[in-house]
Amino acid sequence: MKRASIKDLARIANVSHSTVSRALSRNPLVNQATAERIRRLADEHGYRPSAAARSLVTSRTATVGVVVTNITDPFAAEVVSGIEEAALEHDYSVFLANSNAEPAREVKVVRSFEERRVDGVIVTSSRVGSVYAGLLAKAEVPIVLLNNQHPGEFLHSVMIANPEAATEAVQHLLALGHRRIAYVGDRLGRQSDTERFAGYRVALDYADVPFCPEYVVHGDGKPEGGGAAMRRLLALDEPPTAVFCYNDMTALGAMRAIRDAGLRIPEDVSVVGFDDLFVARYMDPPLTTVRQPMRRMGRMAFETLHSLVSDAGSGQNIKVPGELIVRQSTAPVRKEISCNFSTAPKSTAGGSNVSDSNISGS
Amino acid sequence: MKRASIKDLARIANVSHSTVSRALSRNPLVNQATAERIRRLADEHGYRPSAAARSLVTSRTATVGVVVTNITDPFAAEVVSGIEEAALEHDYSVFLANSNAEPAREVKVVRSFEERRVDGVIVTSSRVGSVYAGLLAKAEVPIVLLNNQHPGEFLHSVMIANPEAATEAVQHLLALGHRRIAYVGDRLGRQSDTERFAGYRVALDYADVPFCPEYVVHGDGKPEGGGAAMRRLLALDEPPTAVFCYNDMTALGAMRAIRDAGLRIPEDVSVVGFDDLFVARYMDPPLTTVRQPMRRMGRMAFETLHSLVSDAGSGQNIKVPGELIVRQSTAPVRKEISCNFSTAPKSTAGGSNVSDSNISGS
DNA sequence: GTATATTATGCAAACGTGTGCAGCGCCATC
DNA sequence: GATGGCGCTGCACACGTTTGCATAATATAC
Structure with missing residues (x-):
C-alpha cells in the first residue's frame, strides 16, 4: 500500500x-x-x-551534506553532533559521509551531494582539495569549512584559534619550569598542525628558550603515529621533559609510549593534548589539554550555512578561542633532569614551586 | 544560475x-x-x-535513515561508520539523526524520515518504543534494529550474543581465581543489560559461586554512572576483587573510581569491559574487554536492509558472537584478600598460577 | 517489388507538490 | 439594481525525471 x-x-x-x-x-x-x-x-x-516533490518545485531541500574524514574520530563525532542538533531545530536533515581522506570516496560523496541537491555542505578537518572547490564552482551550493586543513583563505569557515591556544599550552609548560619541550605534530603540511606549531614557537621565543629542531616530530593525528613519534623523542640523548601534542589522540599514543619506556607521567614527562575529547578526563593521569568547543563549533557551522541560504547572509570567517584545561598530566619539571643548557635568566625553576616564571602575565 | x-x-x-x-x-x-x-x-x-525527481517516479530514494541515541557515543560512531561504508558501496546516502533518547526528538526524527521517504531505517541501541513501531505500521518502510534495547522479538535485527559473551568474560575472571565478582550494569530494564547480567549469573552458577545481590549495581552506560556505581561497591564490607562492566564507558568510570579510592588495577581490583572501543587499548592499564565487531555489525545491518528492499529478501535476525580480548586490567586474585567464603572445590586459586580453575573447558 | 522484423527515437503521461491566476459567491456601497 | 471589493477555492502549469507506447528509419526475407 x-x-x-x-x-x-x-x-x-x-x-x-x-x-x-x-x-x-x-x-x-x-x-x-x-x-x-x-x-x-x-x-x-x-x-x-513528500519532501522530494516539494523540493522539486521549491528548489530547496532543507538538507545539509556533512563530510568528515571519519565519524569514528571523536572530534568529528562531537562536531557532527552539534551540526545535527542545530539542523533539527531548523527542520533540516543531515547527510553524513566519511571521506576517509580517499580521493575516490570524495568524488563519490560530492557527486551524491550534488544529486541530492543539498542546500549546503559542511566539511570538517579536511584539506579542501580540488573536489570541493569544483563543487563550489559549478552550482552555487555554499560550503562552510570547519578547522580547514588546507592553507589559504576561504569564504566561510569556523576555526579554532590555533596559534593562540598552542602558545597558551606551551606557556603552561614553561611556567612549570620546563625548557626541553617537544612538539608532536600531525602530518606535515596540514594547516592546524602548522598553526599549532607556530604557536609553540612563539611561546618558546617569548620565553627566550632556544628552539631545538629535533624536538619537533610528526605523527598522523592518531595514537599510532603519536606513539611512534614519541619513541623517537625518547631515543634522543637529551629527551624532552614535556611534550605538547597536536591533539588528544596523538597524546594517547604518546602517553602509552612514555609508559612503555618505563617513565612516569607527569613525574618524568609532562604531556599536553589538544581538543579535550571526553577520554581526556578519564586517562590516568587525566590529561591536561586545550579545549575546543567542538559541539558549539558544529552549531556555528550550521548556523552560518543556514543564514547563508535563507537570509542570504554574507557569511563570515569565525575564529573560536580555545581554553586550556589543566589536569594532572603536567607537573613542575624535576630538578635532577632539569635543563642544563638553559639560557633563561632565572635559575632552573625550583621544584614544587611554580610561580616565578619569566613568561607569566602574557 | x-x-x-x-x-x-x-x-x-x-x-x-x-x-x-x-x-x-x-x-x-x-x-x-x-x-x-x-x-x-x-x-x-x-x-x-536530480535524485528528487527520479525518486518521485521510481518511488525509491536510495537513502537510509539512521538513528542513534548519540553519535558522540563511540559505539554508535563505529556502527554508523560501518553503515555508511556499506551504503556508499550501494550508492545509498545516509541520513543521520540523534534521538538523545528524548521522545520529542524521536517523533521529529521519524517524521522527517517519513517525509524524506527513506527506503529503510536502522535504529541502534534504542528502546524501540511506540514511535518506531508506528513507523513500521503505516508505511512499509523496513526497520533493522541493532542491539535493540527493548524486550521482545522484532522482524529484522543484528545483535551481539550478549549472554554467551558475558559468560565468557566472567569465566575469565573466575579462572583467575576471583570469587567476589561484581556486575556494574546499565540502566535497569534495558535488554542488553538484562542479557549480560544473565550471562554473568550463568558463569557464577556454573562455577558454583554463590550469587550475591549486593554485587550487582547499575549505572547509566556512561563513565559518570559507572563511577558512582563503583563507589557503592567499594563501600561494601567485603568489596569485590573484580568487576565486570556493562560496557567500556562504564569501565572508564569504574577505573577512575577505583583509583580515586587508592586502589590499584589490576592488583587490587580486576576490571573487564564490553565493546572494545578504541580507547580500551590506550587505558592504563589497557582494558580487558569483550570485542563487538561494531563496524561489521553496521555493515550487516545495512546489508540486510538493502536485501530487504531490493531483493525483497525475507530479512532475518542475526546474532554476532563477541570475542574476549584479554589485556592488563585483569590479573589473578591476590592471596591476602582472596575469597574467604569460597565454596569452590579446590583451594583459593594459587597466586601467579592461573590454570586450575574449576570452569575450564566450558 | 512488398511485407515484416529490427533498431532507434520521440511523445506523452505520471510521480506529488507549490503557486499564479481566474473565478465563484457574497456583502457593502452608491 | 448595477458595481466593486473581499474572502475563499479550484484550475492548470511547473519542477525533472522514468517509462510504456507509438512510430520512423533501416535491414531482412520472400
Missing part, C-alpha cells in the same frame, strides 16, 4: 489539493475552519508530504 | 530528453554511439540528475 498523497487527502476532505497544500503550510488564504479540519484529517491519516 | 536539467542536456545533444535518460542509465535500447556521445556531454557539462 502506497503512502497517501495530497490528492488522496483532498478527496477525503472534499477540497482541491491546492487547498490542502495551503492549509498545511498555514497559508492565511484558506478559511480558518476548513484549514483546521484539513489539518485534523491529515493528522488522523498520518499524511506526510 | 540553476543547475542544468535533463532537457538542457537533450537540447545540447540534439535528442529528446528520453534518450538522454536512457543513455545515462545504460539502457541498451539506445544506440551505442549516441549513448557514448551523450555521456561524454553530460560529463563535460557536469550534469547531475
